[in-house]
Amino acid sequence: MLAPCPSRTPDDLKPRWMGHFCGLCLELRDDAGQFARLTTNYDALALSVLVEAQQGDESDSRNAGPCALRGMRRQRIATGGGPRLAATASLLLASAKIRDHVEDGDGIAARRGARGIAGLTADRLRAKAITIGESIDLSTEPLVAMIERQREIEADCGPDTPLTTVTAPTETATAELFAHAALLGGRPENAEPFRTAGAAFGRLAHLLDAAEDFDEDAERGAWNPLAATGTGVDGARDLAKVALADMKRALGAASIVDTALTELLLDRYARHAFTKTFGSTCSTHQTAERRRYRERRDYRQERRYERRSRYDHGHYRPEPRNFFAGLCAFTVLCCTCQMCCREEYEGPWSRRRREGCCRDCDCCDCCPCDGDCCGCGCD
Structure with missing residues (x-):
């Protein structure tokens, strides 16, 4: 939470x-x-x-x-x-x-x-x-x-x-x-x-x-x-x-x-x-609308990752790693904090280009009114 x-x-x-x-x-x-x-x-x-x-x-x-x-x-x-x-x-x-x-x-x-x-x-x-x-x-x-x-x-x-x-x-x-x-x-x-x-x-x-x-x-x-x-x-x-x-x-x-x-x-x-x-704490804000917004956002994010995964710096993306090679790569990425702090990194198994979770934080886009940004009476 x-x-x-x-x-x-x-x-x-x-x-x-x-x-x-x-x-x-x-x-x-x-x-x-x-x-x-x-x-x-x-x-x-x-x-x-x-x-x-x-x-x-x-x-x-x-x-x-x-x-x-x-x-x-x-x-x-x-x-x-x-x-x-x-x-x-x-x-x-x-x-x-x-x-x-x-x-x-x-x-x-x-x-x-x-x-x-x-x-x-x-x-x-x-x-x-x-x-x-x-x-x-x-x-x-x-x-x-x-x-x-x-x-x-x-x-x-x-x-x-x-x-x-x-x-x-x-x-x-x-x-x-x-x-x-x-x-x-x-x-x-x-x-x-x-x-x-x-x-x-x-x-x-x-x-x-x-x-x-x-x-x-x-x-x-x-x-x-x-x-x-x-x-x-x-x-x-x-x-x-x-x-x-x-x-x-x-x-x-x-x-x-x-x-x-x-x-x-x-x-x-x-x-x-x-x-x-x-959804927003505003009484006029509907949960259904918020879910549709999140679905559209997730779809756009997925399409963006898909476009990036087809090519890697102008070349075709390398073949995915097997389980053990991917596990070693995952360990390195975690221990060096790249999965959080790098703007982009290579997925350990898929080898697709991924974005660090702390670099592209769109969690703040989930609601146009966060309760302290407008005068609509939110709690």
Whole structure:
């Protein structure tokens, strides 16, 4: 939900955002092993940002050495309770997602021999999350209980079940994580406002995920809360809009020293995520129109890639690489950050010309009204 967008991030906040991202990644490496870095979660960064926002210049940080994932550049990174809290959330989320795949028999667990390995991986990630949580005096038992209760609620869900009943476990778990950020930041008086904001954040994330997967789940016959409760995408949109307002109101009532990053992530990025999924917050803006716009945009992008792939600097494109050669090329591209930061790079398997995801960011074109660019009364 809080994926970065270079066009929407002020230049002076980009290093600070990267400092939290790298701080979380390195915290996972140090406390849970190299493999745990794969669980780095953008949304969990909000917890680290909230802790720092209450401390201001007194927040913990250190200089990190060069890293291939940021182009071999040094970085000032966040340390201390904030990244540990974010690491706990990332590991719990990853563990829950893998466990869902194991119990449903889909995703990575659908492959032969992968079910047992996936189950062991989920248990290991959860154990690491509990250990890190204990180091910051966070009781993870209620969080784990909420995650396990989610499946029970979904199993009992029917057309008469309120959608808020389905989202309740996510709201409760997220609320507790946000409230603990107030304690780690040294401002216990912020616990209640943060708890309210966390509940709204959890509901918003749950609804956005369900709306994004609505059509795909319908095609696959998979369970979706919006279909199971009969709420539909339009009903979820109304609840998500309320959650956005509740989160903004709660954070406004908290005592925060530095609001720059919290407003960026939990207001601007959150509203942008809402717009990408449901359309503009304007009441006159229709979701159907927004979907048609996105389909036309995706078609133009696909045609552009197709034209570029026929030729490479005036010559025919080389033959695609086999699986192992492509895997080696993919590793090099990832470790040198070319897939993010280069204007163009060669696809590891197809060898087509691709555009770096941070160089051609058209995610800001998804809505003509982002809620703060016109006088139409958007939230």
